[in-house]
Amino acid sequence: MPARSEEELVEELKREHPELLVEAVIHRSKRVSIVAKREKILELARLLRDKYGFTHPVSAGAVDYIKEGRMQMIYYLMNPESRFMLMLRVDLPRDNPRMPSMTQVWEAMSFHEREAWEMFGIDFEGHPNLTHLLLPPDWRGGYPLRKDFKGEGVTP
């Protein structure tokens, strides 16, 4: 089966799986965003990997929208055939950022989720080894990439 183009992917997802999505948009050529529902993200991720061929994980990271009281976790994915960048996004409430770990689908998201965990405090349920990656093991200074991080009391 040939790989789907940006338009075909967005069209097909909207038509066949509207219950999994909040929205799907094409920003420009080779940049596609899919915002998933938090409770359905695992299902959508498996679908993307197995049916749509997004087998190549690129990266993952989060953004803290402090004024809106939410955080957004972004997974960067690629299909080695079609080679456009798919950004799978999920909005999380800022006071309780929890979501299922995508390592169950893409094993290589492990490092990126550990980084998001220590930098933003996002809890990934089902991650095999949620420990500090870049920060020291005895770090008590809070979450550095959150917008309300003041940098006080960073030394243990």
Next chain:
Amino acid sequence: MTEPEVKPEVMRISWGPQHPMSGQTRILIDVDGEVVRRIIADIGFTHRGIEKILEKRTFIQGIVPIERMVMADTANIALGYVQAVEEALGIEVPERAKWIRSLICEMGRINSHLYAFGLQVECTGYFPAVFLWTTVDREVLLDLFEKLTGARWSYSFFIPGGVRADLPEGFRDEVKRAVKYLRRRFQDYWDAMVENPLFEMRNRGVGILSREDAIRLGATGPVLRGSGVDMDVRRDEPYAAYGDLDFKVITEKEGDCLARLKVRFHEIEQSLNIMEQIADEIPGGPVRTKVPLFPRSKPGVEALSRVETARGELGVHIFTDGGMKPYRVKINSPTLRNMYVFERLAELDKVLVADLPVILYSIDPWYLDCDR
């Protein structure tokens, strides 16, 4: 990182954090006799928080900290950031500036590959001289950088809207002379090392990464192409002048250390061809458009720029909020992805302790890039 428990049947060796060959990182190795059972990459010793620093700098000030990610390859890293800023702020770049950018990026790629090449040979333990050869030969490129940008390393030459200066007089001829010299030297390298049976013995069939695993584990750059996956951002999503240039994407199907080395070797040849093409065909015109010193962004814009650095794909994702500084900059670094592949290699293939340095340096790790 908190150290995971050691199983009773293995012994744990800690390699690093003081300079395991190059840079600071710690590799924990669980060995059962000569065989490596598990590799744990304990990274983060050079974490400087570049993503946070960039939130506190204006768009143009950000060029300096982000260049510190990879010193050997600053041009490609800076280009990733500058292109993202240009897309987010809607800045146009003149054609000649794009060509100059490509020229410097290819010179940077050769510079970085030379370093990787020298280190991998050093790891095999046979040729202490070769690392010195590559170090001497990169002087040719550093001199060209100095002439063009005023600095040998971290030149901050790319700015939103173009490049800082035009090519100096006679620069195109000097590029051609350098290409000619380097071509001759690379023939020597090939004869002395890649064709050498001793060198081949230490590299062939070592640290094999299959095509499926390379895709599944998110490898990138020469590691991915060394496993036969045909992906290169320069061709897949042409930026700068790459759409107008003629070059091949190099792949090798074996997926071992020798394949990764050969990919780098042939990529250097392609880069030399590109340099020559640019010296011959560069169009005229201005090299920068006027951009205010403190450009202001529109709120809620985001731009993801992808470039192919020497180590693989770099992504810089900028989010704006209407201020003079980026709201958030997410950097997708290539070495972080390749380090995960390295961690998993002991499970995919039989790895001996003696081969570990060669395998580690065949992925060309740059820990500053990994930790950001």
